[in-house]
Amino acid sequence: MVNKVVIIIPIYNEKDVIADTLKQLFSITENTPGYHVEILVFDSQSTDGSAELVHDLQQTYPRLHLASEPKKSGLGSAYHQAFQFAISKLYADIVFEFDADGSHQPKYLPSMLTLFSEGADVVVGSRYVPGGSIPNDWGAHRKLLFVFGNWIARKVLTSKYKDFTSGFRGTRTHILEKILPIQFMSKNYAYKLQLFWLLHQCGAKITEYPIEFIDRCKGYSKFPRNNILESLQVIFALRLLTLRRYFMMCMVGLIGAGLQFVVFNIFRHHLSPVSSNIIATEFAVISNFLFNNWIVFKASKSHTLIKRLLKFNVCSLGSILLQAGWLFLGVKLFGRGLLVENALVATGMILGSISNYFLYSLIVWE
Numbered sequence: 001m002v003n004k005v006v007i008i009i010p011i012y013n014e015k016d017v018i019a020d021t022l023k024q025l026f027s028i029t030e031n032t033p034g035y036h037v038e039i040l041v042f043d044s045q046s047t048d049g050s051a052e053l054v055h056d057l058q059q060t061y062p063r064l065h066l067a068s069e070p071k072k073s074g075l076g077s078a079y080h081q082a083f084q085f086a087i088s089k090l091y092a093d094i095v096f097e098f099d100a101d102g103s104h105q106p107k108y109l110p111s112m113l114t115l116f117s118e119g120a121d122v123v124v125g126s127r128y129v130p131g132g133s134i135p136n137d138w139g140a141h142r143k144l145l146f147v148f149g150n151w152i153a154r155k156v157l158t159s160k161y162k163d164f165t166s167g168f169r170g171t172r173t174h175i176l177e178k179i180l181p182i183q184f185m186s187k188n189y190a191y192k193l194q195l196f197w198l199l200h201q202c203g204a205k206i207t208e209y210p211i212e213f214i215d216r217c218k219g220y221s222k223f224p225r226n227n228i229l230e231s232l233q234v235i236f237a238l239r240l241l242t243l244r245r246y247f248m249m250c251m252v253g254l255i256g257a258g259l260q261f262v263v264f265n266i267f268r269h270h271l272s273p274v275s276s277n278i279i280a281t282e283f284a285v286i287s288n289f290l291f292n293n294w295i296v297f298k299a300s301k302s303h304t305l306i307k308r309l310l311k312f313n314v315c316s317l318g319s320i321l322l323q324a325g326w327l328f329l330g331v332k333l334f335g336r337g338l339l340v341e342n343a344l345v346a347t348g349m350i351l352g353s354i355s356n357y358f359l360y361s362l363i364v365w366e
Helices: 018-028 050-057 075-088 106-117 140-156 173-179 191-201 227-267 273-296 305-334 338-364
Strands: 003-011 035-043 064-068 094-097 122-126 169-172 206-210
Touching (some): 035 050, 050 064, 064 075, 075 191, 094 106, 094 173, 106 169, 173 191, 191 227, 227 273, 273 305, 305 338
Parallel strands (some): 003 035, 003 094
Antiparallel strands (some): 122 169
């Protein structure tokens, strides 16, 4: 089976470099077994004749496509539109983000495509893994922007990856379709952070491939002055959104906890503490499911109500067993009693809420 790869190159006034970039790309991708490579140039109303040049080059390169937006809207917005075009119009299996200015070297593409054949869902051209690099002659302020930004991303989001802000990245479109938001938080460079985080959150297999990042030789840099501030805003907003959902789930959990305490204290006079808590926990599970389904994960409904309820109960079984074991051990150590038993139930619910959140996010409301 041959996979269709679309390399997206957004441009704005890149007449000096775009022809050479296209020539190199078409040369290196002419023979890529298992992959049919096409290129989509997405123009943001260039005023220097870039779009006209690309249009003329389509006579030379049959695998070249040109699309444009009606008004310049920023890099993130341009990519968002180009992703949709590549998926819906060109039927891409894999899309690549690629710079026109020569900072991304086409020679890495064959090796990066090989990683898709080995099972990767996302391949990132990384400057910060062993073998990768940034220009030595960069000024201290620019190095600080890139290195510090990625360091913050690793500390706030996840330490699993090295280069969150790479603009050289390939992604399988069946995954991209699932996680692509209505619009990115940032219309500029910081979109890269949000897209990377969404790919990580959905469980995509992300592989970093070392690249040497080089400076453009012609034209001028379009790196926005406020990029680092906007990137920091996006990083912390992504983390707060994750925590917000967790805290909302905890509020729902408090309702379930109140119900669990009531049911537990009704049954504890007639049954053993463990049996009473299992019954009470199931009441809480049903309450939690209904409120989570209606409020916390309302935008993530991917199955029918009954199927979600069954998956929710299966996931909650771990919490039930955890709380039952905690209560059984606690009663053995501290004995029975109203205060002791209720304290053990409360601490068991706290432990269960953390495991439940991750299971619910990954399995019930994907």
